[in-house]
Amino acid sequence: MRQSPPGFLHADLQSRLIVTLVSIFVGALAATNWLSRWSESRKLEWTTKPLVTGGLIVIALAVDPASSVQRTWFVVALIFCLIGDIALMLPNERFIAGLSAFLVGHGAFAVGFIARAESADVWAIGVVAIVTGVCLTLTARRTLAALSARSSRLLKPVVAYAAVILTMTVTSLAGGTLAPIAAATFAASDSILADNKFVASSRAKSVAVMVSYHAALALLIVSLG
Numbered sequence: 001m002r003q004s005p006p007g008f009l010h011a012d013l014q015s016r017l018i019v020t021l022v023s024i025f026v027g028a029l030a031a032t033n034w035l036s037r038w039s040e041s042r043k044l045e046w047t048t049k050p051l052v053t054g055g056l057i058v059i060a061l062a063v064d065p066a067s068s069v070q071r072t073w074f075v076v077a078l079i080f081c082l083i084g085d086i087a088l089m090l091p092n093e094r095f096i097a098g099l100s101a102f103l104v105g106h107g108a109f110a111v112g113f114i115a116r117a118e119s120a121d122v123w124a125i126g127v128v129a130i131v132t133g134v135c136l137t138l139t140a141r142r143t144l145a146a147l148s149a150r151s152s153r154l155l156k157p158v159v160a161y162a163a164v165i166l167t168m169t170v171t172s173l174a175g176g177t178l179a180p181i182a183a184a185t186f187a188a189s190d191s192i193l194a195d196n197k198f199v200a201s202s203r204a205k206s207v208a209v210m211v212s213y214h215a216a217l218a219l220l221i222v223s224l225g
Contacts, residue, residue, distance in 0.1 A: 018062045026055035030214045037206045046089060049210075053082040056217050065224040066116065070175070073112030074224060080105035081217065096157060103161050106168040109183075109220065113168075113175035158194070165190055175223060182219035189213040 029052045036044035057078045065071035084101035087094040165187055172183035189212035196205035 019059055022055055022058050022062070026052055026059065029055065030210075033214075034207050034210055037210055038203055040203065049085050049089060050082060052214060053078060053085050053217070056221060057082065060221050060224065063221065063224055066176070067224075070112040070116040071224050073108050073115060074220060077105040077108035077112065078217070080108065099157055099161050103164050106161075106164045106186075110164075110168045110171040113171040113173075113179055116176065117174045161190075178219055178223035182216050182223055185212055185219060186216035189216055 029048050033045060033048035033052055036042075036048060057075060060071060060075050060078060063071070080101045084098040084105065087098035087101055169180070169183040169187055172179040189209055192205055192212065193209045196202065196209060
């Protein structure tokens with residue numbers, strides 16, 4: 001058996017070490033980002049928000065996936081999430097650009113789920129069905145009503161985006177046990193965001209959006225294993 005050269009870690013150990021260290025760093029950045037939402041510090045948000053998503057991309061590239069094809073699609077999705085993050089932070093918020101980037105990202109996640117095509121446990125299917133149903137019931141009607149009153153031009157893009165989220169959530173049932181939970185968490189995050197933006201805003205909702213968003217992305221990456 002050929003031994004590794006002295007001073008070099010085994011490839012698998014190197015990968016785990018990278019994932020652990022980057023995960024700790026990203027976790028600290030995420031917590032700081034949540035704080036920036038509560039304190040309404042735009043500078044702190046500008047610094048931390050893209051770094052969290054960028055760090056999650058690094059983690060996704062470093063993990064050992066059950067399906068390399070699924071991992072590729074997830075990395076593509078995360079890149080579009082990063083683009084969407086930046087678009088929504090710009091001084092003159094590029095809402096349509098951000099919405100479009102996340103729409104493509106959800107599509108890439110959906111393709112990744114289909115590429116893996118595993119059966120989810122019954123309890124996971126139940127979780128995603130309940131959470132998605134509650135989110136749609138509580139937010140869809142009043143969000144769309146408020147959106148129609150404020151800006152009718154955004155109605156069609158938002159409805160299209162909601163359809164893609166629903167598609168991503170359904171396809172997550174083919175991605176393993178954790179995938180539906182991750183998808184439902186993403187749907188919950190988007191529902192809170194829509195309610196905060198178009199119905200009634202609050203610092204608590206603003207923080208909840210980011211906590212659930214980061215949790216969803218982290219669960220999606222963990223589901224790769």
